[in-house]
Amino acid sequence: EFDYYNSMLINTVDEDGNNVELGGEFALEENEHFNNMPVNTLQSDIQIPTNVYNKDPNILNAIYNSEALNDVFILNFQKDPTLTWQYFGSSTGFFRIYPGIKWTPDSNGVAAFDCRNRNWYIQAATSPKDIIIMVDISGSMKGLKMTIAKHTINTILDTLGENDFVNVIAYTDYVRYVEPCFKGTLVQADLDNREHFKMLVEELHVKGEAKIKNAMKESFKILNEVCGSMCNQAIMLITDGAMEDFESVFEEFNWPDRRVRVFTYLIGREMTFAQNTKWIACNNKGYYTHISTLADVQENVMEYLHVLSRPMVINHDHDIIWTEAYMDTLFTTKAQSLLLMTSVAMPVFSKKKETLSHGILLGVVGSDVPLLEVMKLAPRYMLGAHGYAFLITNNGYILAHPDLRPLYKDGKKLKPKPNYNSVDLSEVEWEDTEEKGSVSLCLLLNADVQSVSPLCLCSFGMVLTRGPGQLMFMGNVSVLDFNKPLFLRTYCETDIDPGHRKYSQLQAAIRYLLGKEPDLECDEVLLQQTLFDAVVTAPLEAYWNALMLNDRVEPGLETAFLGTRAGLMRIVRYAGVETRVAKRFLTPVDKDNLYTIDHFPLWYRLAVENTPGSFYYYPVNDKGPLSRHLNAKRHVEKPENSHFLLLLPVQDLNCFLVDNNGFILLSKERNEVGRFFGEVDGSVMASLIKMGMYKKVSLFDYQAMCKNSHHHASSARPLLSVSIKRVVCVFVRFLLDFNLCGLWHSDYFVDAHKQKKVDALQPCDTAYPGFMYDSSVREANSLIKCGRCQKMFVVQQIPDSNLVLVVTQCCVFLNASEHNATVKCNRMKSQKVRRRPESCHAYHPKENAKECGGASAISLSLSLFSAALLVSSLLHRWT
Template structure:
C-alpha cells in the first residue's frame, strides 16, 4: 500500500473552461473521472503515483522503524518447533526473538544501520551496535545488558461486563471516601453548634477570604484581614493555599460583622481540625467547605479571594446547586406572576428578577412552569400549557427569554390563576413524571384583595400538600395581610421585596421552609451534583470539571429540634480527572472509552463532553452541565442505552457509530459494544464502549522485571501523563515521584504502601523491552548523517497500547518546525485520560503496514508546516489481533511537497523529455488525504483546506463516483436548545 490519499489532476483548456480531466489515486487505484478532450495519459498518472507513493512510504518506514518493530513482534509470537501454532485468542503463544532472523536483520541494515560494524558470530546487530555507541568503558557490558529475555504473549477477548463492574466498584470506593469525609464535617458542625450559645455582643476576628493579607495606607493589616500564610501547592494546580486553616467568605450584600455571621463563624471554627484530618486521611481531597444558612461560606484549604473587575464577589453559597439540592427535596413548582396594570414600571422589573431568582434555586431534579395572569391566564411558554418541565439550564434560560416579553395591563384575577396552578400540580403528579415529592406555588404580586380561602379549601385542605410562598412586590403593605394569611394557612412563607437589591435574600428564605420536613426527620441525605466547572481550580487547559458530594447540617439543640432549623450544608469537591484516572484505558483499546451519567441522563464524564468553546478564549458553554447522553450517543435513536442506564440497570447494547476526531474534521465509523451498570451509593451509572475488531481483544505480555525496568528508564521513554500506573496522590511522601520512579519502587518492593496497577505495569514493562531496539536504530539513523539525504524528517515517534511513548529527534529541538507536537500543548497528539493520540487512532483504522498522512490543523503558522505519517503495529497477522502500537514520523511540509513535485516530473519517454508535468500552466495538481483535505497544491494558502472548499464541482463528482462518502454527524455543540419534558 502506498498510503491513503488521493492524487488529483485537472487539465484546463486554453479557453479557461471548467475542469475536463480528473484522476484519483486511493491506495494503488487510479480512476479516470471525466474527460472528452486529450489530457494527461492515465499511464503517466500511475507512474507519478507509484514514484511518489513508493518513495514517501519508504522514507516513512525507514525513519519510523515500523518494519523492525513489526518483525520483532511477529518473532515473539511465532510458534517454536513442536509448539501449537494456533493464534486464537486465549491460547498462549510463546517465542524468542531470534537476532539472526534474516528478514529482521535485513530490515536493520537496509534502513540505515552503520555498515562495517564488526560483529562476533551469533551476536545480534543491536548488541554490536550498542557496543560501538557505548564504547568499552561506558555502563555494564552490552552483551549482558541487552541480552534478549524470554517473552510470552497471550491474546484474550475482553469481558465487557466484568470490566464495567470492576470500574463501578472502583468509582464506588472513591465516592464513598468523599461522602465519609463530608459526613465527618456534618457531625463536627452539628456538635459545635450544639455546644455554642449565641451571643449578640460577640466580638471575634476571623480570616475573611477577601481581606487576608490586605494592608491599609499605613501598612497595617486591615480589620478581618491579618497575615495569612499562603504557599503554592501542586495538588491545587500551584494555587497558593494554607493547609492548616480555612477562610470565610461573606456575600458582598451582607455585613461582615453581623452578629449572626460572627456567631456562626465562631462555632464553625471547630471544622478546621476536621478539614485537616480529612485531608490527612485522604490526600486526594481538594476543596472542603461549609455553607451557612446565614450566608457565610467556610472553605478549606484557605485561599485568597479576588473581586471581579467591578470590585464585587457575587458568590453566595446558598445559590449553588450543591447547597440547594442538599437543603431541599425534589419539588414541583408553579410560579404565578401578576401582570395586571398596577404592576407597570419598576414593579414588573422587580417581579421578573424575582422569578428569575426563583428559577436559579431550582435544580435538575425539580419541575416547573411559569404562568402570568391578569383577567386571563397566560402561559409564559405557550407550548407548555397544563404541564411542567424539568428545571435544567436550557429550560430555565428559555423561560427567562420569555419573561422579557411580559407587559402589564388589565386587572388581576388571582383566584383563576391559583385554581390553574393547583390543577397542574395535581394532574402532573398523577402522571408519575414529576419529582413525586414536595410541591409549591410561588406567587409574585403587588397584593391580594381577598384570601381566596374557597380555592384553598377546594384544592389544598386539609392535607396542605402544596405550600404557598407569596412575594409582595413594592413598598406598600395595604394588601400584605391577605398574602401573609395565605402563607400561614398553607405551610409557606411570606416575603416583601421593595427593591432589586432585596430580591436574592428574600427569595432564598423559602428554601429553609422547604427543608423543614427533612430537618425534623433528621434525614442526612447525601446528594451529588452533575458535572460543573470550578473556575478557581484550573490547569493549563482551563477550568476543571468536577462533581460535589453534599449533606445538610441541622440544629440538634433540644429547644429547636422540632422547629426544623437548617444550619447549612457541608460539601466536598471531586475532580472528574480523579475519576478518569481509574479507567483502565489500556483495556478499552484505541477507540474505547468509559462514561458516566446522572439519574437524569446528563453526562457526568464522557470524551465528547466539552464544556468550553474551542475558540481559544476558554469560554464556558451555557448548557455544558446538562448535556444529555442522547446528544453525544445520538445514533441510539430510541434512547435504549440512555433509558437503561437512567433506570440503573446492568446490561449490554450494540450499535454502529460515527465518532469525530481532529476537532470534528474527520469521522471514524465503527461498531461499538456498550456495557453498563450502576454505581452504588450514588445517582450515577457508568458505561464502557468497546469497538469491534481489534478493540475487543487485548494481550498480556510477560518479561522479567529487571529487563523491563532497565529499558523503561531510558531517556527516550515517557509514560502517559494522565494515566495512573501508580497512585502517588494517596500518600504525601509519594507526590514527588514520577510514574516511572513509582513503578520502580513498587516492582522492587521498596515502597510497599504504593498502590499500583500491576497488570498495566507488566504491560508497560513488556512494551519497554520489545521497543527498546528502536532507540539504537533511531540513533544510528541520526548519526549516519553522511548518507542521510532525507533532511526533512524531524521526529520519529512511537506509542503503545499501555501508554508508553518513545521519541527521537533528527534535528535539534530548537529547530523543530512544530515544537508543540507530542507535548501537552497539542492534546490530540498525546495520550490523555480519555483518548489515544489522533495519529494512533487514524493509523489503527488502516490496513497494517499502510501509513496515513495528514497536516495537523493546529499548525497555522508557517514555521509549523509539517506532515505527520503514522502506521499501526499488529501483534499477530490476524484480524482478531489487537493493535499494540503505532509508529510514525513528522517531516517538513516543504520536504513532503518537494518529493511530490519531483515525482510528477517523470514520464515514460525514452529521451527523458516529458511534455506533460504539474509545472504546466494549464494543469492544476492536488494531493489530498483520505478525508479530502489538501496536502499538496500549487497555491500554498489552500494547503490544509477541505478539497470541496477549493474545487466544489470536482468534490461532488468524487462523491458521485463513490471515491468518497459524505458522513453526517450530530454534535451537541451545534444543537439548538430544546425543552426537555
C-alpha cells in the same frame, strides 16, 4: 464578642500599619495541589457576602459553633491528601472553607458569592420539587415593581436544578404562559430551559387588571395532572396585592391535605394587601415575604428553601447528593486552568428536641471532586484504543465524556459554553434501539459494546465502552532493562505521601518495582505492560539510529516514532528544530498527538482503526506560523522504506492527494492543504459523489455555537404635539407620586448598572455533510462541462493507504456546510429518559407550619417625628 479570620480582611492593615478588625496575620503558601493558589492547610477561614453584616450576633454564634469543623477538615486532608476544597455553607450566609485562602472581591470591591445560592447547597437542603411561578402583570405593577418582580422570578429560577420541574404563568384578567409551547405542562429546570424562561420574562409588560383566581386554578391543575419530580410541589405568587376571594380555590384543590405549598412575595412599598397575601401563605404551609427593593430579593427568595427542608430536618435524614458538572470558577482569578468538578454535599441540622418541629437547617457541608480523579477509576489503557469511559447523571446529562466540548473559542479566549453541564447523552452517543432484524451500516468507527453496572442508587454512574479484541500481550521483564521517560500518564500516586512528591514518575516506578518504596501506590499492571513494551521495541530505536548514521534517511523525513497501548513512546528526530516544518508535533504543547491520562494520541487511534498492513496518512494540525507549509511534510505510521508521492507542478493541471474523508493532504497550492476538496473543486467532488467513489452522510453537532441574533424594534418619530402632551402628563404624575420622605432613606435608591453584555455566540444544533471513501472503486475518470469549456479529471486509488490521487484542470467553489440553529418547541419540553432521585422529603406530621413569615411594619423616622413634634409645640404656643 468573637473574633475569626475573615477571608476578605486577612493580611490587611490600616493606615497606621495595624491589622484591621477580623483580619490578622494569616500564613499563605502556594500549593500545587490547589492550582498553585496561596493557601493555609492548617486553618480554615470565613467568607461573608457583602450584603450580610459580618458582626451580626447570629453570624458570630454560628461561626463559633462551626469552629470544630476546622479540626475535622484538617484530619480529613491528612487521611486523604487527594481531597481538594472542603467547606461548610451556613444558612445564616457565612462560608467556611478549607484550606484557608485570601478572598478576592470583584472589580467593584463586592463579595457577591453567597454559598446559599450554590447548586450543592440547594440540592442538599431540599428534595426535588415542582414549581409554578405566578407573576402579576396588571397595570398596578408598572415601573420599579415590575423590575423587582422580574428579578424575583430570575432568582427563583436560579435555585432550581436538573431534578426540578418548572413553569411560569403571567396573569391579569386572563392567564398567559410566558412560553406558549409549555402550556399545561412542566419542563425540566435544566440550564437551557431556565435561561429560556429568563429571556421571555424580560419581555413581560404590564396591562389590565389582576384576577388571581383563574391563574391559581390553572396552577393547581398542572400540579395535579403532570408528573414532574413526584416530590415537593409549590406555587410562587408574585404580586403587589391580592384582593379577590380565593378561599374557594384552596378548598377545591388543596385543603385539607395542603399537598401544594404556596409562597407569596408582596412587591412594592404598599402594605394595604399584606394581610391577604400572608393569609394565602400561612394557610397553605408556605411562607410570606415582603420585597420593597431590589436589594431585598435575594435574601427573601431563599426563605422558601428552608421551609421545604423542614420535613427532611425533622426526619434527621442526611441525604448525600452529587451535583452536575461545573467549572471551578470561584478561583479563576488565580488558578492556572479551569477544571470540571462535581460536589458531594449533605445537610447539617439542629437536633435540639425543643426546636424539632421547627426543622432548623444549620447549613450544608461538602467537598469538591475533580472529575479527572473519578475517571482515573477506569484507566483508558485497560479499555483499549476503541474503549472509553464516561460519567452520566441520573437525568441523562454528561458529566465527563471524550466528545464533551465544554469550552468554545471567542476570539483569542476560551470560554465555557452556557449549557456545558446540560449536554444530553443523545447528543454525544448514537442510540441503539435494539430492534430485531439485520441491517448493514457504514460506520465511522468500529462498533462499540457498552456495559452499564447499576452499582448504587447514586446521582451519577460510570459507563464503560470497549472495542473489539479480548487479549493483550504480557511478559516478564526486568526493571533494569527500562530507561525510557514516562509520558503524561500516572503510574504512581506521588501526591499522597509528602515524602514521595520529590520523585518523578520514572523514579517512583523504578523504586516501587525494586522494592525500595513499597508504600507507593502504583498501577503494577500498567508498569509491567510498559516494561514489556520497552524491551520488545528497543531494537527499533537502534535501527533508526543506524539509518541516521549511514545517511540512509530519505529526503523530507523529519520524525520517526512508535507508540504502544501502555503509553510508551519512542521518537527519533531526523531534522533539527530549525529546519523542521511541524515544530509542535510530538512536543508537550501538541496535546492531540501525545498520550494523556484520559485519551490515546490521535495518530494512534487513526492507525488502529485502519486496515492492518496499510498506511494511514493525515495532516498535522500545526497552528504555528509555518502551518501553511504542511504539504512539505506528512507524518505517517509506516516503515522507513515507504515513499511519499512527489507532485510536480504542471501548467493547466492541478494535482491533489485527498484522504478518505475528502480533505486535501498534498497540493501545489499551500493554502489548499487541510481544506475540503469540494471547496477547491466542487464540480469534480460532485462527480465523485455521483459515481459512488465518495458517499455523503449527514452529521450533527449538538454542542455547536452560533452567532446570536438580536432583534431591535424601531418606530416613526411622534408628532411634536403628542410629545409635549406626554411630557406634561409624565411631569404631573411625577409630582403626584413623588415622596419627599424618600430622600431621607437611602434604602430606596438603587445603583445603576451597565447593561448586561450579550454573548456573540449561543448554543445551537448544526447539521453538516460528511464524506466517506468507498474503497471498492479504485479508479475513475470523466469529462465535465465547465461553462463554455470542458475539463477532464482522473482519480486513482493509492494502494495500501487511505489516499487517492486526483488530477484536474479547473476549479469551481462549492459551499459544503449548512446550519440549523432554530430551537424547536418539542425538543425543549420533551421528557428525557431519567431516573428520579430515590429520596423525597415532602411531608412530616410534626412540622410546625405556623412560622410562615410576618408582615413588615412601616418604619418610623425618628428625626422627622421629633421635628414634627417640635414644630407642632411651637405653633401651639404662638397660637
